[in-house]
Amino acid sequence: MKDRDYDVALIGSGPTNLWAADELIRSDPRLKVAIFEKNNFSSGGMINDCKLNLSHKIGVDLDELKIPEEYAHGLIEIVDQRFLYFGADPYVSGTNEEEVNKWVEKAERSGVELIACRQRHIGTDQAKVIVEKFRQDLESKFVEFYMQTNVKDIQKKDDVFQLFTDSGEFRAKYVLCAPGRDGAYWLRDLAGRLGVKYRWGPVDIGVRLEVRKEVYDPITNIIYDPKFVLKTKCHGDKVRTFCSNPGGRVRLEPSAVNGFKLINGDALKKHKTPNTNFAILNTVDLTQPYADTTEMARNIAIDANRMGGGRPLVQRMGDFLEGRRSKTETFFDRAMGYDLIMPTLKPGLPPEGSVTPGDINLAYKARIMNNLKESFERLNRILYGITNPATLIYAPEIKFYDTKYKTNKNLETNVANFFVAGDGAGKSRGIVWAAGTGIIAARGILDKL
Numbered sequence: 325m326k327d328r329d330y331d332v333a334l335i336g337s338g339p340t341n342l343w344a345a346d347e348l349i350r351s352d353p354r355l356k357v358a359i360f361e362k363n364n365f366s367s368g369g370m371i372n373d374c375k376l377n378l379s380h381k382i383g384v385d386l387d388e389l390k391i392p393e394e395y396a397h398g399l400i401e402i403v404d405q406r407f408l409y410f411g412a413d414p415y416v417s418g419t420n421e422e423e424v425n426k427w428v429e430k431a432e433r434s435g436v437e438l439i440a441c442r443q444r445h446i447g448t449d450q451a452k453v454i455v456e457k458f459r460q461d462l463e464s465k466f467v468e469f470y471m472q473t474n475v476k477d478i479q480k481k482d483d484v485f486q487l488f489t490d491s492g493e494f495r496a497k498y499v500l501c502a503p504g505r506d507g508a509y510w511l512r513d514l515a516g517r518l519g520v521k522y523r524w525g526p527v528d529i530g531v532r533l534e535v536r537k538e539v540y541d542p543i544t545n546i547i548y549d550p551k552f553v554l555k556t557k558c559h560g561d562k563v564r565t566f567c568s569n570p571g572g573r574v575r576l577e578p579s580a581v582n583g584f585k586l587i588n589g590d591a592l593k594k595h596k597t598p599n600t601n602f603a604i605l606n607t608v609d610l611t612q613p614y615a616d617t618t619e620m621a622r623n624i625a626i627d628a629n630r631m632g633g634g635r636p637l638v639q640r641m642g643d644f645l646e647g648r649r650s651k652t653e654t655f656f657d658r659a660m661g662y663d664l665i666m667p668t669l670k671p672g673l674p675p676e677g678s679v680t681p682g683d684i685n686l687a688y689k690a691r692i693m694n695n696l697k698e699s700f701e702r703l704n705r706i707l708y709g710i711t712n713p714a715t716l717i718y719a720p721e722i723k724f725y726d727t728k729y730k731t732n733k734n735l736e737t738n739v740a741n742f743f744v745a746g747d748g749a750g751k752s753r754g755i756v757w758a759a760g761t762g763i764i765a766a767r768g769i770l771d772k773l
């Protein structure tokens with residue numbers, strides 16, 4: 325084989341491909357495996373907060389993957405064991421059944437479902453250490469990492485894939501594409517060129533709330549990241565909470581994809597803030613004549629950034645509920661009670677500020693806003709304080725994992741030897757299941773060798 329020829333090319337160095345590489349190289353150490361990553365540090369979203377939802381009920385749709393529950397449990401165990409091997413905190417939350425059940429019942433009384441599961445929190449600080457150890461381990465087994473190597477295009481010629489990158493051309497017999505949410509749009513373009521079949525699925529559009537830590541502590545002390553799910557009365561739509569960060573920080577998503585910035589959040593293991601943040605997401609599905617959920621969500625994200633003068637928006641709950649925009653002059657107003665919560669993502673102009681006080685209503689569609697408003701009020705019945713006027717609402721928080729690729733049970737697409745996995749391919753919605761789908765695809769490749 326020539327230098328730039330590989331058995332397997334893995335696009336993206338997120339959890340999907342770390343676990344895929346691990347599975348491939350442990351099963352067949354002679355394989356030539358390369359990971360291509362456009363950034364200078366592996367591994368995608370895994371270095372952010374890194375809370376592990378150790379369940380098949382969160383972050384995955386087993387029907388989409390075509391796997392039974394028992395098999396899913398086995399995959400979760402493999403992923404978790406690898407984290408522990410590289411030094412993850414052994415503490416797991418969500419195991420006190422009696423306390424968990426009390427919360428499940430309390431939520432039920434407000435017509436809200438609480439999905440409880442075992443969770444392990446790594447933290448942004450510790451996740452970086454684990455990712456580095458994982459990478460060194462793979463390199464010691466001769467997996468080659470090409471960092472800062474953007475894969476621009478992939479073409480198939482005579483049963484071999486040609487990868488066109490900004491560091492030149494590479495070839496591989498098998499390709500596993502896992503470019504994450506950041507690369508979802510790129511993957512969709514590429515799929516069109518390669519003739520890979522896909523369809524549009526629902527997209528999650530919402531906001532991130534930041535409250536004082538003591539508002540959310542009663543539940544996060546029992547379940548680190550509680551997943552509340554409800555069907556709204558106003559439109560009958562699904563809304564859920566997602567990615568809670570007790571003592572955490574609201575963050576801009578690390579990469580500013582395609583000309584707009586998105587809101588997210590994380591928490592450190594060693595340093596806590598006085599606040600807790602979590603996302604509230606409305607699942608939006610479209611039918612004919614216009615079903616392109618990606619494009620709709622992109623337009624909302626662009627609008628929200630436009631309203632913020634090129635930055636995401638932040639609004640006080642008091643302003644939001646009374647139908648007025650938030651303003652810089654009154655953002656910390658004592659008389660309005662706005663000095664009660666200090667934002668962890670500063671309002672104002674860069675370099676100090678990252679978000680703009682404004683009106684989220686102007687950027688979001690009425691149906692989404694109605695759903696969110698009703699959800700705030702119903703969640704406030706479970707955890708009093710959510711609708712405090714000082715609560716901070718950040719937007720846009722959008723999860724781009726809506727394009728669904730047609731794959732077989734090994735995650736191979738209709739283009740032979742071209743596999744897709746992870747969030748960017750709509751196969752997972754979180755670290756554990758991104759890794760799980762990486763293992764499935766790797767096993768699929770091993771089957772074909």
Ligand SMILES: Cc1cc2nc3c(=O)[nH]c(=O)nc-3n(C[C@H](O)[C@H](O)[C@H](O)COP(=O)(O)OP(=O)(O)OC[C@H]3O[C@@H](n4cnc5c(N)ncnc54)[C@H](O)[C@@H]3O)c2cc1C
Nearest residue numbers: 336338340362368369372375475503504507746747754755
């Ligand atoms: C701030 C933040 C906090 C989060 N917190 C959590 C959490 O606590 N728990 C949880 O389960 N999930 C969390 N997530 C989500 C989690 O990070 C993702 O679900 C997970 O990383 C998806 O894995 P992936 O392998 O599919 O993609 P990613 O981890 O996104 O990795 C994809 C990689 O591919 C690279 N790439 C894209 N296109 C190309 C290309 N053309 N060429 C080369 N490289 C390319 C990207 O740079 C990226 O590094 C968080 C995400 C963010 C942004």
